[in-house]
Amino acid sequence: MLNIVEGVRQYAKTDRLAVICGEESISYADVEKYSNILGNYLIDKFNSDIPTVIYGNKDVMILVAMIGSLKSGKAYVPIDTSSPAQRMKDIIETVQPEVIFNLSDKEIMLDSSVSKNVEILDKATLMNLMIEKSNTYDFEISREKWVDNDENSYILFTSGTTGKPKGVQISTYNLDSFSEWISPVLGIDGSEMVVLDQPSYSFDLSVSTLYPGIIFGATLFSIPNSLILDFKKLYAELKKSNIKVWVSTPSFANMCLNDETFSQELLPELETMLFIGEVLPVPVAKELLDRFPRIKIINGYGPTEATVGISQVSINREHINANKSLPVGIPMPNSVIKIVNDEMEEVPKGEKGEIVIVGPSVSKGYYKNPEITNKSFYVEGESIFKEKSPVSALDEKLRLRAYKTGDLGSIDDDGNIRFFGRKDFQIKLNGYRIEIEDIENNLRKINEISSAVVLPINKNGEVSHLKAIVVLKKGINESKLKKTVEIKRELSKLIPKYMIPRSFDFIDEMPLNTNGKIDRKKLYADIVEEA
Structure with a gap:
């Protein structure tokens, strides 16, 4: 198995740079x-x-x-x-x-x-x-x-339904398994190369180049947040970077595509682009293939709880011209993806259901949170791997961990996974996984708010932004714009910027369904009517 600490020790004997920032x-x-x-x-x-x-x-x-x-x-x-x-x-x-x-x-x-x-x-x-x-x-x-082994290497805190973040525990075992799989996919093989280090380290996507890159002696070319806000400096840095491997969200790549200079000429050494973290839209993939005709574009899938990524596929013109969303790949060889119904029974190939991941990349659960862990993690029966090749004693013990993702998907006849969004109110927006209840719970912490619902607004098959529907305790006695600015300012003290809804509507009371719960379908319908 591969290991990042061993990688540092090995390449310390060379004159290679580990990080440029x-x-x-x-x-x-x-x-x-x-x-x-x-x-x-x-x-x-x-x-x-x-x-x-x-x-x-x-x-x-x-x-x-x-x-x-x-x-x-x-x-x-x-x-x-x-x-x-x-x-x-x-x-x-x-x-x-x-x-x-x-x-x-x-x-x-x-x-x-x-x-x-x-x-x-x-x-x-x-x-x-x-x-x-x-x-x-x-x-x-x-x-x-x-x-080492199944001890935690890092704990990454993500959005939680209670308004408190929950920490995903990722072990050395998880990371070594992930790195062993993703390194050849990215072409990171020990030769001298530069890889892009753009996502923040609190975002699991960063692991895709951090761990394989350091294990194999690559140079991480870091892009700080301040640089992203200055396009002129950003492209100047990219121009001199000589990066061979690019890992980012589709949103970041799409932002770069707004400038015509973002092309093979700007990044002549670029060979591979990997996208995990949100849906890769077909138009973005097509534009990237047009601008970078020599590169390999890889689309992948995987939640934080399964160590960044679990599947990958190289996107080609056939995928682009298929007139449907892009596949997210075939699972890593030592893992199993199941598509199940609400009774946890596997559905026939091609049918939609919840994605369940079984294998060595699955986390042991949430840090100091056994109650939430037990809702999503379990141990699969040994028979699921009966046709797999012999494995080590550690693999035998840990590879049966399973995680119920809450994502909806299906498996094509060729083994490719199709992703159809969240089963519940957890969504992906701009590469970040967000639980809607987290935002709603924090909105309710603002004194003047009586009730709040947050709705994901879809455009072209993916979430484009969030809209908040709010009931104020004393009604609204000023302009909606001014009140929206005030609430956004208060909310920014509680949650990250990427979770703050783009727009706000103010109503007198929430509609209820026959069960006495807020009627979200009606709220959605009202939005459609307004549009």
Whole structure:
């Protein structure tokens, strides 16, 4: 099996760069040296397996914090700088970390619910630690101390139905299995190459290049959020990047397509594009093939709970011209995809049902949340793999983990999965998985709101934006535009920007159905009538 810590150690013997971020870069040799110092420091001062928290967007020292944590036997929890204070507070309260790496230009405010002994290491402090502790801690850490096998490597917090984020636990075992599968798909094979590192580390899509890239000695070309807001600088950076592998959401690629210079001429070394995280629209795929005639475009599928991706297919002109949505691929060889009905019975091939994933990429569940874990995770019967080749004892034990995705799909005669959206109110928007109830619960936390419903608005077969229907406690006595701005401002304190509805409607009371529940169908119908 492959391993990211071993990858760092192996390529530390070369002169390769591990990360380029703006004007800064860091070599594999320095990542190995610094992560040894950091790992030994963490072992000496915090001899526990409590996860560390890494707060930041893109920085060369984030990889050091990740690898140092893993070497010391600690998982890490990435939090992006775009996360609102309340969400960060919820995550830190759940994790109760002993160490927080603040690799941002923002101050981290902790409240009394978090241990007073927590140590916050900003970049300057971290760099000083590398110097001050070099003589004491600059030595290799034995593998016995690393995070390994089914121990958590990272915990990624996603939207939760209670208004609190839930942490998906991903183990070394999960990641090694994923990396072994996706690396040849992306053409990451140990040769010197540059791969795009654009998604934030708190978004599981980032793992698609982070882990395979570092395992095989590639250079991560980081694109910080600030660069995305400046197109001129963005394209200047892309021009000099020499990237061979591109991983992003379709939305980010579509944004880049708005500029005519986004083409093979801008990225002459580009060979592969991978899209996982949201629906890849046919027009976007067609435009990419037109602009980049020499590249391979891969469409994939997989939830955070199954380690980023579980299936992949190379998109060709036949797919483009088939006059239907693009397939999301054939499952990785050591896994099984089942399509089931509400009674968990498999449906005939070609019929629609819920997607269930069984295999080594499936998480052990949600961090410190057994109740929610038991609703979506279970252990499959051994017979499901009876025709598979012999496996290791660890595989035999863990490969039967299963996850009920809540996604609707079907399987074509050729084995390709088709994705049809969410079974419940969980949706994908701009690559982010969002639970509608999470937004609604946080809307209700705003004092003047009595009731709220959030509706996903579909366009061309995918969610284009969110619309909130709100009942105010005292009615509305000002313009709807002004009230919308006020509510958005309050909501931004509770949830990330990408979850905030684009538009708001204000009504006197919610319509109810015969069961006494809010009649969402009527609300949808009213929207259609308005349109």
